[in-house]
Every structure is written in structure tokens, then in C-alpha cells.
Amino acid sequence: MNKDDCQRYLEDPEANAAHLRTCAKCNAEAMALAEKADVEAPSIDLNALPLAPWEGSSHRAWPLVLGTSAVVVIVALALLDAAGMSPLHVVEGSLTSMEAIRTQLNRAANSLRAASLGWQVAFALAFIVVNGLLIALLRRAPRGIDA
Amino acid sequence: MRRMLRLFLPLTVVAASMVTAMVAAPFEADVHTPQGFADATTMLQKTAVSAALLVAWMIAAVALTLLSGREIRYSSVEMRASALHCFALGLVALTSFALTAIVLNYLIPYHVGVPLLFALGVFAILTKIYGMVAVFHAVGTLIAGSRTRDQLAGRKWLRGDLAMVVIGVLILGAIRLIPIVGLIVWSLTSVFGIGTALATKFGRREPWFLAFRAVES
Numbered sequence: 001m002n003k004d005d006c007q008r009y010l011e012d013p014e015a016n017a018a019h020l021r022t023c024a025k026c027n028a029e030a031m032a033l034a035e036k037a038d039v040e041a042p043s044i045d046l047n048a049l050p051l052a053p054w055e056g057s058s059h060r061a062w063p064l065v066l067g068t069s070a071v072v073v074i075v076a077l078a079l080l081d082a083a084g085m086s087p088l089h090v091v092e093g094s095l096t097s098m099e100a101i102r103t104q105l106n107r108a109a110n111s112l113r114a115a116s117l118g119w120q121v122a123f124a125l126a127f128i129v130v131n132g133l134l135i136a137l138l139r140r141a142p143r144g145i146d147a
Numbered sequence: 148m149r150r151m152l153r154l155f156l157p158l159t160v161v162a163a164s165m166v167t168a169m170v171a172a173p174f175e176a177d178v179h180t181p182q183g184f185a186d187a188t189t190m191l192q193k194t195a196v197s198a199a200l201l202v203a204w205m206i207a208a209v210a211l212t213l214l215s216g217r218e219i220r221y222s223s224v225e226m227r228a229s230a231l232h233c234f235a236l237g238l239v240a241l242t243s244f245a246l247t248a249i250v251l252n253y254l255i256p257y258h259v260g261v262p263l264l265f266a267l268g269v270f271a272i273l274t275k276i277y278g279m280v281a282v283f284h285a286v287g288t289l290i291a292g293s294r295t296r297d298q299l300a301g302r303k304w305l306r307g308d309l310a311m312v313v314i315g316v317l318i319l320g321a322i323r324l325i326p327i328v329g330l331i332v333w334s335l336t337s338v339f340g341i342g343t344a345l346a347t348k349f350g351r352r353e354p355w356f357l358a359f360r361a362v363e364s
Contacts, residue, residue: 046296047295047296047297051293051294051295051296053220053223053224053288054217054220055296055299056293056306056307057220057307057308058307058308059306059307059309059310060213060307060309061303061304061305061306061307061309062309064304064309064310065209065310065313068205068317069202069206069209069313072198072202072205072317073202075198076195076198076199076201076202079191079194079195079198079199080195080198080199082191082195083191083194083195085192085195085196089196090196090199090200093196094200105248105249105252106252108249108252109249109252109253109255112249112253123246123249127246130239130242130243130246131246131247133239134236134239134240135356137232137235137236137239137346138236138346138355139354139355139356140232140346141354142225142229142346142352143225143228143229
């Protein structure tokens with residue numbers, strides 16, 4: 001078979017399809033290519049794959065949320081009533097606990113002011129070390145998605 | 148940018164209000180003055196306060212999840228993927244907050260301490276709220292999350308970020324009612340939450356610091 005015919009077939013297989021009937025070599029190559037093209041991709045069993053965190057995450061279960069919230073509110077109000085308190089008492093109580101934190105903070109700052117120079121330097125060193133450690137830990141990239 | 152504003156603007160307002168209220172509160176106010184109740188009554192009061200705070204947490208968790216469910220989910224995944232790092236980061240961050248607060252309190256006479264202390268308080272409260280909601284999501288997913296697609300498809304209500312957060316609030320809220328254990332568990336939860344919030348930059352998947360590289364010629 002003429003090499004030019006084979007070249008023409010390779011350049012435009014559809015226009016020179018008749019060449020396959022006369023050339024055994026090109027015919028064999030075409031058959032092999034067709035067999036490869038017919039190979040199906042292996043089927044994927046979706047259920048075998050792990051569930052991604054985002055799957056189904058956009059669903060909003062309002063009955064569950066509203067029902068649970070209503071139950072929690074009713075229980076809280078009943079307990080407050082039984083204890084003879086109002087929700088305002090809870091708010092005031094929370095503020096008082098924050099006030100305790102503020103008192104501790106003031107006390108610590110006053111102690112620092114009254115401390116010797118050595119202690120103040122030690123505190124400054126501790127401050128630098130802890131914040132340096134914090135920055136070092138913050139530099140690590142999160143790995144949640146790739147885990 | 149708009150998403151970030153939508154998330155942080157309301158939270159900042161809440162946190163700023165809390166810090167303002169804390170600072171403006173009467174110094175020696177004591178609402179827990181003994182009123183002649185027996186110990187049982189005191190315990191009932193504590194339980195009632197815990198339940199009322201649980202309502203506040205529930206509202207905050209639902210609102211935050213509706214505003215930024217994807218960020219909460221990402222932080223929750225990060226907490227489950229690298230729990231030790233989040234815990235270590237939370238511990239260091241708490242220590243850093245405390246030391247920084249003392250330093251800023253020390254600077255109050257120099258007039259720069261007050262605004263910085265205020266900003267630190269707002270940031271700490273934001274971090275705590277966001278982190279706690281991420282922990283709620285993680286706990287809810289660990290305990291009630293779907294394991295397979297068939298299970299997920301078969302569920303009508305118990306799926307989605309919102310449901311997981313609510314389940315987490317309920318579980319941790321129930322643990323909170325146990326006298327000593329509850330306090331310990333919630334303290335650990337706070338450490339985890341603060342660590343998770345900072346490790347993921349509030350679920351935004353961005354680095355905290357820019358990496359400077361030398362220009363290649």
C-alpha cells in the first residue's frame with residue numbers, strides 16, 4: 001500500500017475512510033483505537049465514598065429548631081418562676097460576674113505597678129513569649145478541608 | 148466583604164454592648180445577696196440561670212449559623228481534624244488575652260489603655276461566641292451527624308448545619324446543668340472554641356499574616 005495514501009488517511013480519517021478497506025495496517029490501527037475508545041470508565045460507588053461535610057448542610061430544619069427553642073424557653077421561664085427570679089436578674093448576674101473579672105484585672109494591674117523592676121521585666125518577658133507563641137501557632141495553615 | 152460585614156457587624160454591636168454594660172455596671176452590685184433561701188433554692192436559682200443562659204446561647208447559635216453557616220461548618224471541621232492544635236491555640240490565646248488585658252489596664256493612666264482594653268474585650272467576646280457556636284456544631288455533628296448518604300437521605304429533620312448546632316447546644320446545655328462537671332466541660336469548650344475561631348480566622352480560610360517572599364530576578 002502506498003505511504004501517501006496512509007498519510008492522507010491519518011490527516012483526514014473521515015474523508016479517506018475508504019482507505020481502511022484497502023490497507024490492513026491502517027485498518028488494524030483503527031480497530032485498536034476504536035476498542036480503546038469503547039472502554040467504559042470504572043463505575044464509582046458514591047455510597048462507598050465518605051460523606052463530605054457540606055452534603056445536606058444547607059437544609060434548614062425549622063420544625064426542630066423552633067420546637068427545641070420553644071421547649072428550652074418554656075423550661076427556662078418555668079425554672080426562673082420557680083426560683084422567684086426574672087430574666088433581668090440573669091442579665092444582672094452575668095454583668096456581676098463580668099464585674100468580678102474587671103476587679104481581678106484591676107488588682108493584677110495594681111500589683112504589677114507596685115512590683116519591683118525585676119518582676120516587671122519578668123512579666124514583660126512572659127508577655128512577649130506568650131504572644132510570640134500565639135503568633136507562631138497562628139501561622140500554621142488550617143488543614144480541615146484536606147484532612 | 149459584604150458577607151464579612153453581615154457576620155461581624157451584628158456581633159460587634161452585641162459584644163460592644165456587653166463590654167459597655169460591663170464597664171458601666173455598678174461596681175459593688177451584688178444580686179446574689181443571701182435572701183434566706185435554703186441550699187435547694189440556691190441550686191434551683193443556679194439551674195434557672197443556666198437554663199436562661201442556654202436560651203441566649205441557642206438564639207446566638209441559630210442567628211450565627213443562619214448568617215454564616217459555611218464558616219461555622221469549616222471551623223467545626225477544623226476542630227475535629229486538628230483538635231490538639233485548636234486546644235493548644237485556645238490555651239495560648241486565653242493566656243495572651245489575660246496578659247494583654249493586664250498590660251492595657253496598666254496603661255490606663257496613659258489614656259491609651261481604655262480604648263485598647265475595650266477593643267480587646269470586644270474581640271475576646273466575638274471570638275468566644277463564634278468559637279462556642281463552632282463547638283456546638285462539632286459536638287452535634289459528632290453525636291447526631293449522618294455517617295452515610297442513605298442515612299442522610301432518610302432523615303427529614305436531623306440534618307443540616309442548623310440542626311447540628313441546635314443538637315450541640317442541647318447536649319452541652321444539659322452537661323452545663325451538672326454542678327462541677329458542667330463548669331469544667333464548658334471551660335474546656337471555651338478553650339477549644341477560642342482556638343478553633345483563631346485557627347480558622349473565623350472560618351474564612353485566610354492566613355493571619357502575609358508571607359513576604361524575596362523577589363526572584
